[in-house]
Amino acid sequence: MEDGTVERARPRDRILETAQDMFHKHGIKGVGIDAITEAAGTNKMTLYRHFDSKDDLIIQCLRATACKAGAMWEKFETEHPGDKLAQLHAWVRVAADMLRADGRGCDMANAAVELSETDHPARRVIKELKEAQRDRLVTLCRDAGIGQAELLADTLSLLLEGARVSVQSVGTEGPSAQFVRMAEGLIVSFRGTAAG
Amino acid sequence: MEDGTVERARPRDRILETAQDMFHKHGIKGVGIDAITEAAGTNKMTLYRHFDSKDDLIIQCLRATACKAGAMWEKFETEHPGDKLAQLHAWVRVAADMLRADGRGCDMANAAVELSETDHPARRVIKELKEAQRDRLVTLCRDAGIGQAELLADTLSLLLEGARVSVQSVGTEGPSAQFVRMAEGLIVSFRGTAAG
DNA sequence: TCGTGACGTTACAGACCGGTAACACCCTAG
């Protein structure tokens, strides 16, 4: 039944996948509807039958990427079942890998930069997804026995966010190259002051 | 001779000032040449007599804002002459003030996000200016007697970069609200391990 | 007085953008 090729996926899925990739690489305002449909092997009418507007497509893309990121968290649990501290270190490692491999930052953060209109419909989605992301990291830190879990989670969040932006400004050889050292140092420091 | 009003500045200066402001608020791709010239009280031809292209204007704007930031560093020296540690704390305070007051991030970082083309002429300027900015902070940390000056400077850089992006995603009440606590904690921590 | 250069105005080119209308096609379910 299924034949495995990407080309055989339903147009809507192909569009969503292609749009995520192109938005990520070229930015939201840097890519047009025509370019997306062409790369997805379909056409503009089909896109507008599945998505109300470009803004709607943007929002669906953000939700889809957040969903993929969610799958990564499940992997932490399956790879280190119950060991929350190991999962936290896995988070650091995965983050560092992204910094080295990707070159472009977080889709949500990039979207927030590009969509400067304060009433843009995507902004509330960005905020919602970013807050969920933060909650997960706070919970992980707390479950790992860190005393000031919120503060460590927020510090790590900002550090990663900054690193992903820095990569885009000055490349992987800049300050972000020290990300692992910084993050691990922080974890050690916070474990030291932990008051279970 | 001079009559003080902004309107009396030379067209080139008005354009540069207006463009900086509008690029900062609405993003580079979110603002057109016509909007800039109209807000600057001039016209398109005059703009193109002073700037080769929009890309050229972007670059000149980035240099101008970097120049303004440079003036802030001189202020640190005049307000705390010789006291490098006080200057470092002043840097933290000024950064925190920006986070609360601004809402939009660093112009260079935002530009790097928006201008995703790897060969865009502004990218080398962004890198150059960001590296100069980093060097200044490293020097300040070193002169303040911090042992691992580079590592502290890079950590503070990423923390601020991340905070300025986070403000755009989730607002001032998010993780960036703890910026001062994080930064001051780091400085204390690095002073503790300092080997003068 | 004259002319020179900076500036303003209008119009336009050529491209791209998001979004829609109308119609043809094909596969599948009934």
Next chain:
DNA sequence: CTAGGGTGTTACCGGTCTGTAACGTCACGA
């Protein structure tokens, strides 16, 4: 066989974008 829904194709609308051409205006300095 047939009807219908999902899809593809073409053409188009109105708007916006960067950048240029041609011409008019005005102040200032030799």
